[in-house]
Amino acid sequence: MSEVNVISISGGKDSTALSLLSIDRDVPNRIYVFADTGNEHSITYEYLDYLEETLGIEIIRVKADFTKQILRKRNTVKTKWRKEGISLRVIARVLTLLKPTGNPFxxxxxxxxxxxxxxxxxxxxxxxxxxxxxxxxEPLIGKYSTIISWQGQRADESASRAKLPEMSAVFGDMETMKGIFNYRPILKWTAEEVFAFHKKHGIRWNPLYEKGMSRVGCMPCVNGNKGELKKIAEQFPEVVERIRQWEEIVSQTSKRESATFFPAVNDPTVKTDDKIFFRTHGINRMIDWAKTSRGGRQHDFLNQEPTDAQVCQSVYAICE
Ligand code: SF4
Structure with missing residues (x-):
């Protein structure tokens, strides 16, 4: 029984720094893993291939599968929804579309x-x-006495991250180091140090940073700010179109018959008594709003630091 190191990679700068550090230190039994949300930009997939090739590592891709949950929901729609008085028209439409697509998000x-x-x-x-x-x-439990999960959180990202310890036990004993542990080796690093570490190793950072993205992860992220949304719309119209199609599908399979990627209340011109509908208050309207910086729709978050709520609290820190 020995030690295994699981290094979670998002394709962002912090997790790339983790990978470089794990190689520098030559820690034993390294497993690099990427959780594919299905809402990633193609540049990130290409960047993962680049990391594998340049660093000589294998990055295991894992993704969630909601087939069982969706099939269970079909049963609920057939039985419970009818009892709740949902119209047959809505039930028939939902059942036509309520099928797994294979895209986790x-x-x-x-x-x-x-x-x-x-x-x-x-x-x-x-x-x-x-x-x-x-x-x-979970498959590593029993095979290794010490499982160390490397996480790319940095203290200067948010007040809650600043309180995190460098090492903590998920399960087990810190004295003997037997169990499962979270390890945050770049907790005290600044973003500048992270980028400098890439340069030192001659490794490119994800090209999305040069396209104005402050974070790499889902595109868009539900925590994205107005400035990011504007840049996505300008450079990646296909992403906006994909989200528009997703709003259509999720709306058509929901009981409320409407679902928007961003809550419509993010747009300050939306009044509390407005009837919210995905075709009028969806991604296209948010993009229109994101492009404004003056006049009645002004609500410019541009250049604001992310708040604690905007920084992903994932224990794996995969959402930058
Ligand atoms: S918080 Fe953002 S980056 Fe993380 S899973 Fe959700 S949408 Fe994706």
Missing amino acids: LDLCIWKGRFPSMKARFCTEFLKEKVIEEQVI
Whole structure:
């Protein structure tokens, strides 16, 4: 029984620094893992290939599967919804579309009948934490006495991250170091140090940073700010179109018949008594709003530091 090191990679700068550090230190039994949400930009997939090739490592790709949950929901629609008085027209439409697509992010939203949000951030739990726990960590239990999960959190990202210890036990004993541990080796690093570490090793950072993205992860992230949304719309119209299609699918399979990727209340021109509908208050309207910086729709978050709520609280710190 020995030690195994699980290094979670998002394709962002912090987890790349973790990978470099793990190689520098030559820690034993390294497992590199990427939880694919299905809401990633193609540049990130290409970057993972680049890391594998340049660093000579294998990055295991894992992803969630919500087939069982969606099939269970079909039964609920057939039985419970009818008892609740939902119209046959709605039930028939939902049953036509309520099928797994194979895309984890979309299937999670189809199952839940809504998109995650800053307040209900179930995406991190279902698309990342559980997947890594169930598909990577749990199979290691019993094979290794010490399982160390490397995490890319940095103290200067948020007040809550600043309180985290460098090493903590999920399960086990810190004295003997037998059990499962979270390890945050770059906790005290600044973003500048992280980028400098890439340069020192001659490794490129994810090109998305040069396209104005402050964080790498889902595109878009439910925590994204107005400035990021504007840049996504300008450079990646295909991402906006994909989200528009997802809003259509999730709306058509939800009881409320409407679901928007971003809560419509993020747009300050939306009044509390407005009737919210995905076709009028969905991603296209948010993009229109994101492009404004003056006049009646001004509400510019541009250049604001992310708040604690915007920084992903994933134990694996996969959401930058
Ligand atoms: S990057 Fe954002 S949208 Fe994606 S799982 Fe993390 S919090 Fe959710």
